[in-house]
Amino acid sequence: MNGAAPAASDIIHGAFVRLNALAPLDQTAMSALNAAVARARTVSARTEFQTEGEVAPRVTLILNGWAARTRVMEDGRRQIINFLLPGDLIFTQAADQLAVANLTAVTDLVICDGPDPDVSPSLAAAYTTSRYIEKSFLYGQVSRLGRLTAQERVADVLLELLERHEMAGLAQAGKFAIPVTQEMLADAVGLTPVHVNRVLQSARQAGMLTWKGGMIELHGWSTLRRKCGHQRLRASSFYRGDRSSHSNGHERAESPTP
Amino acid sequence: MNGAAPAASDIIHGAFVRLNALAPLDQTAMSALNAAVARARTVSARTEFQTEGEVAPRVTLILNGWAARTRVMEDGRRQIINFLLPGDLIFTQAADQLAVANLTAVTDLVICDGPDPDVSPSLAAAYTTSRYIEKSFLYGQVSRLGRLTAQERVADVLLELLERHEMAGLAQAGKFAIPVTQEMLADAVGLTPVHVNRVLQSARQAGMLTWKGGMIELHGWSTLRRKCGHQRLRASSFYRGDRSSHSNGHERAESPTP
DNA sequence: CGTTCTATTGAAAGACCTCAACCAGGGTGG
DNA sequence: CCACCCTGGTTGAGGTCTTTCAATAGAACG
Numbered sequence: 048m049n050g051a052a053p054a055a056s057d058i059i060h061g062a063f064v065r066l067n068a069l070a071p072l073d074q075t076a077m078s079a080l081n082a083a084v085a086r087a088r089t090v091s092a093r094t095e096f097q098t099e100g101e102v103a104p105r106v107t108l109i110l111n112g113w114a115a116r117t118r119v120m121e122d123g124r125r126q127i128i129n130f131l132l133p134g135d136l137i138f139t140q141a142a143d144q145l146a147v148a149n150l151t152a153v154t155d156l157v158i159c160d161g162p163d164p165d166v167s168p169s170l171a172a173a174y175t176t177s178r179y180i181e182k183s184f185l186y187g188q189v190s191r192l193g194r195l196t197a198q199e200r201v202a203d204v205l206l207e208l209l210e211r212h213e214m215a216g217l218a219q220a221g222k223f224a225i226p227v228t229q230e231m232l233a234d235a236v237g238l239t240p241v242h243v244n245r246v247l248q249s250a251r252q253a254g255m256l257t258w259k260g261g262m263i264e265l266h267g268w269s270t271l272r273r274k275c276g277h278q279r280l281r282a283s284s285f286y287r288g289d290r291s292s293h294s295n296g297h298e299r300a301e302s303p304t305p
Numbered sequence: 306m307n308g309a310a311p312a313a314s315d316i317i318h319g320a321f322v323r324l325n326a327l328a329p330l331d332q333t334a335m336s337a338l339n340a341a342v343a344r345a346r347t348v349s350a351r352t353e354f355q356t357e358g359e360v361a362p363r364v365t366l367i368l369n370g371w372a373a374r375t376r377v378m379e380d381g382r383r384q385i386i387n388f389l390l391p392g393d394l395i396f397t398q399a400a401d402q403l404a405v406a407n408l409t410a411v412t413d414l415v416i417c418d419g420p421d422p423d424v425s426p427s428l429a430a431a432y433t434t435s436r437y438i439e440k441s442f443l444y445g446q447v448s449r450l451g452r453l454t455a456q457e458r459v460a461d462v463l464l465e466l467l468e469r470h471e472m473a474g475l476a477q478a479g480k481f482a483i484p485v486t487q488e489m490l491a492d493a494v495g496l497t498p499v500h501v502n503r504v505l506q507s508a509r510q511a512g513m514l515t516w517k518g519g520m521i522e523l524h525g526w527s528t529l530r531r532k533c534g535h536q537r538l539r540a541s542s543f544y545r546g547d548r549s550s551h552s553n554g555h556e557r558a559e560s561p562t563p
Numbered sequence: 564c565g566t567t568c569t570a571t572t573g574a575a576a577g578a579c580c581t582c583a584a585c586c587a588g589g590g591t592g593g
Numbered sequence: 594c595c596a597c598c599c600t601g602g603t604t605g606a607g608g609t610c611t612t613t614c615a616a617t618a619g620a621a622c623g
């Protein structure tokens with residue numbers, strides 16, 4: 048009992064912070080959640096706990112650890128669709144439909160069934176917000192893969208992960224635990240591990256980040272956002288004015304911060 | 306009156322076929338739909354009808370034409386997240402939340418509000434299936450951008466579009482109307498227009514497709530699927546039924562085609 | 564019929580990948 | 594306690610794929 052083993056409530060703290068950030072949870076929601084947590088189960092690292100094509104449970108809540116939603120091709124190429132962090136919810140549209148991707152534990156994982164949203168409007172609201180945010184990040188992933196350079200992609204995922212950890216109170220001052228290998232990161236951003244390594248090296252040398260012992264720290268990340276396409280993915284019109292300067296709409300013009 | 310102007314019921318026929326494929330619609334659903342169609346509105350080609358960051362309507366149904374969900378970066382780079390075809394539904398999580406992408410009409414578009422799913426269980430089922438399928442295709446888009454080569458990406462989107470047109474009865478023998486420019490296609494698959502052109506040229510010369518006058522025909526597309534990573538990326542069946550040949554569709558085994 | 568958009572093609576540059584070797588740390592077994 | 598192995602990170606060299614730049618042709622449009 049020297050403090051090495053945190054209490055259960057500590058382990059799931061991030062998940063609760065995150066859920067509460069989605070929508071302030073009332074007493075009913077909290078007790079439903081606690082009941083669900085009491086039936087939590089664990090998945091050991093690197094284990095696939097849902098396979099594409101199999102029947103999936105309705106709602107699953109990540110209590111602790113990282114998971115990854117993936118697709119794998121016959122020839123072995125693998126794509127990580129997105130990462131799932133504490134407080135993230137995994138929804139299935141209908142009970143009789145098949146999973147459209149695999150779910151793999153990145154770390155040892157603690158998960159439970161998501162409580163029935165009907166028990167509390169605040170819980171239903173949290174679920175709704177969760178879906179909404181996930182959709183937005185998914186669109187971000189598409190844009191990242193489709194239109195960002197390698198450097199930008201890496202910076203952009205890392206910023207997304209920081210953002211999400213902040214939501215769960217799991218980051219302080221741009222620093223959070225990142226339990227993925229460079230190979231996994233590569234599968235997430237559509238690059239090879241070798242090239243991810245090079246990108247990270249140059250980012251390190253540019254003083255943009257520190258990554259050591261499973262902890263990453265992003266330096267000057269508010270500047271990073273501006274430079275590396277994270278915040279840039281916002282609105283603007285499609286066909287209106289902005290076809291003037293750039294004839295086809297995607298040169299890599301680096302707008303040097305004035 | 307030489308037949309150039311089809312009746313309204315013809316125009317929206319594809320959308321109805323598609324909806325009915327999602328879930329067989331009962332009489333109540335059909336009359337709710339007809340009521341919604343009566344209040345249809347049009348959007349002219351190349352017009353943005355929803356902007357990221359603005360308040361979005363709850364459910365919108367595409368009755369005719371193509372639309373595109375996009376994100377645009379400050380420097381003009383543009384990514385088409387996905388295409389929206391007749392019978393596709395555009396959902397918003399909650400009325401008070403902001404759109405997370407732009408919606409632009411690719412062609413002249415006929416849309417209407419989606420009827421309240423509470424009026425008919427069959428309609429609700431159709432909505433659910435729609436969300437489910439869209440999610441699967443979205444994961445497909447991520448995998449496409451992240452892990453396919455240029456040739457494969459182009460073949461893969463075209464196969465997806467064919468598949469979706471078939472669902473709406475809008476394709477015959479691998480042939481359907483494709484009202485996009487090569488530039489749009491490039492924005493969808495994360496390539497430059499120039500390279501899309503080259504890929505199309507070589508596909509033409511390989512006898513894989515014919516694209517002329519807004520109509521495309523994919524030749525030997527069942528072979529194409531095997532060769533270009535289409536089938537590999539997704540569970541082909543939505544429900545339990547046809548899981549005969551492929552056990553789960555993604556072992557990591559390296560099976561080099563002999 | 565000019566104007567504008569779209570498709571097409573060539574040449575050269577650049578980004579990213581592949582292959583391959585080497586290193587560092589951590590666990591394991593002798 | 595140390596040699597060994599295995600995984601994951603690092604680095605170099607060379608090749609391939611995709612982009613960029615640029616110029617031309619065809620089609621659509623008013």
